[in-house]
Amino acid sequence: MADRRRINGPPAGTRPPVYASLKESKTGVSERTLRQRQPTELRKFYLKTGMIPTASGSSYLEFAPSAALAAARSNPKSLIPPSSALKVACTVHGPKPLPRSVPFSPNLLLTTHVKFAPFAARKRKGHVRDTTERDLGVHLETALRGAIIAERWPKSGLDITLTIVEAEDDRWWGDAPDSHDASWGMLNVLAGCITAASAAIADAHIDCLDLVSGGVAALVSDDASTAPRLVLDVDPAEHRSIQSACVVAYMPARDEITELWLKGDSSRAALEKSDGRTGHEALIDGAVDAARGANTILTDAVRESIARSFAQV
Amino acid sequence: MASSATTGNPMPPSLSMPPSQFARLQPHAYLRAHLSPPSSDQPSVRANGRATSQFRVTSVNTGSLTHANGSAVVRIGDTTAVCGVRAELLHTSDISSWGVSQAPSKQNPTNTNEAKDSKSEDEDDQGQIQDLNLLVPNLSLSTGCAPGLTPGAPPSALAQSLSHQILSLLHTTNLVRADDLRIWYQPPNFDSEEFHNPGEGMEVDTEQSGGPEREIKAFWVLYIDIMILSMAGNAFDAAWASVLAALRDTKLPNAWWDDDNETILCSDDFAEAHRLTLRGLPIASSFCCFEGDAAAGWRANVIPDAEEQKKKKGSQQKWILADPDGYEEGLTQERACVVVDKENGKTIIVKMEKHGGWNVDSDDLRKLVDVSSQRWDDLKQALEQC
């Protein structure tokens, strides 16, 4: 049954284009660009609040394009982008009275919606929210609920909407999905969503315990012989395979984690001999470090938001 | 606010309040007070500081999205629209009515380059684009762009009607050429020498005339998705401008029918990709009509005749506001939209609509067309700069 509320494409469906030159490309894109950053070096990102004046609070987060992507943009050779850079727009509406149908609540009720734009990823996304998007929404809600002081707004609701204009890759585009493959890009998206939502909530002047920010760390193996090593802020397109990855939502002032999501097998980490930590401990510590790094940019963005609201008064 | 803190003062507290409060409590009177000029020789200024026929600052940015064939971000004041165009393939073998509806003789494209603006080709184009659903625009408002629109809900009536308006305008303006979307295939000439080596023979065959007829193997389908990230009035102008800019930015890869794999293959070479050649540059300008006396319909049920209304001079009764923001849209019911294009300096109206009231008459519409053609120049500049 076609969706009567949208304009539909051809009834038989369409196929995404298949590129002929995956193996012997003339344009030289068939080589994976490897990670240039240090294992503990984070990607730069841009975070700005108040971009959407119709909302109570809003923010826009954009990751700096990787070197390969930046080169492909300035001097395009191939139509296949080497990697992607996360772009998230976040709006916060509220606190507002709950609709009549909702029963009494002594706390602020949080609703989170994460939606990918149809053109966000390599594969075209549908208009209806799929399980991935719902899953991200639930994780995000958990991450934020721990930071918001909800009892200050009884009988109220807060709508947080995130639009993913451009998502992260799950793997390098030329790789076939293998056995221990998962949607690694989703972890990066979640970390970005947490940071963006945190900025938007602060922009909407909602009381929080602390600014919560997201961070990702991963155990990656670039060749099969060596044990996987720990890198912070992983870009899945830059690695041959990711063994395990972890995203946290972290509040630095209180040293608290509000959300933790760990995927994959973290038992075979290549750590220093003196390091007594297990693989997953190292992974979580790495993710927390990444979140700390993101927090500095978040703090600047929020400071700017406050300066703007003071200027208005 | 002045308070009566000075003890013993019998004066009541002052009734002054900041303009922002006034704007919320008495929106109609607030806008009217702004628009009524202090003296008759001064022009009206709107609450947002613009002149009545002034548009908001418009910025266009294209090609910033990695995974779209063409993309654009258009900001008109506080309204932001992001448009991404994704191209996918529709094989003619997937079209159930293909063999029936298409006579092979009709598909001869030899005259496309010479007779680009001939009406018959236009019609043929439109027929194929429309019948096969090759353009699929969808607008989404559920991005939290405005407080009233619940995110995650199915498209509201407004979103649906905006999507339809965009599709309808794409069809009536014939903006996209069907020939840009066709993927042709020249079957190898099996009588000729190259029969044993069809892969190499293909390019040679295209030059020959005696072989089998060229046929369409597939079409590009353009999924045009518009996300309104921020909605502060006049969503249609922003959405249409973003569609136009994204289509101008769209690059389709070079694609061909591969006889061995029986599928369409594309080249990822940027140099081989082609841009769409659009027909004209239709640009939309929206207006709303603010009635000075909102209570007129409340008090008097008798509405004067159109002729009488025209003769009645005196205090101004209506203001036509270009590019209304969200506040102004909430205070007006009458809307007008003019889509114009220019050809050799001559203004051509592509679409004109007005409804929701009776204050805008044909004289006003003539002025709106002039304003729209000025807007065309401004927006063309913005589109070409990016």
Place this chain on the structure above:
Amino acid sequence: MVSPILSQLNRPDGSAAYKCPATGYNILGAVNGPVELPARRDALKPEEATVEVFVKPGTTTAGVAERYVEGILRSVLGKVVLGREKGFPRRGVIITLAIAGGENMDRGDSYLTILPSLLHAALLSMISASVPLSMTFSAALFGVTKTGDIVRDPSPTAAKASVSLHVFAISSKGHLLLNESEGRFDFDTWELVHQRALSVCQGTASADGDVTMGEGAASASLHGLIREAVEDQIYSDYAYKLDSI
């Protein structure tokens, strides 16, 4: 010309069947109002009636195009209904228009060809339901051919072939209530079509006296047709009174 039939249906407060002779569209309209809309409590306006329009295509379920045309009809009819009369504020006037016959609308079609029929059916249904109106109106479709001729009520095939299509709704007092034009045209052409629309709807000889002659004396103005339809209905409704006189 087939005269419209008023108050054909028993259940709704008012109804009308309108068949456009030229385009062949057959519209069945039904109006309920004023009615309580408990489900829409948040959307109801405190001072006036809420006008809701539903358009049901004959062969499929309603889609995006219907949402669009409903929006246009709502804004035109909402202005004409005296929604501040006693009993109307905080209530709804619900207009349902079913397209019972005629060409099907394709995906992305502009709906211009059917718009006059929908407007007429809606107006007559509202009159049948005794909804107070500030004015009546009539609407007409015009096509401009390649040679620049203005054709009134072109058939769907002729409408497809025309360079531009125009729909005008002119109120009984001469206001321009609605204009929808598309195609390629300049303002002078539009003005000509507008003049023609005024003469077709009002039936008065405009500056160009020939136009009214060209329509033929037999086919009266559209306003006249609407009026006749209502008069006929009143005559038959009160036939018992007339007989007793």
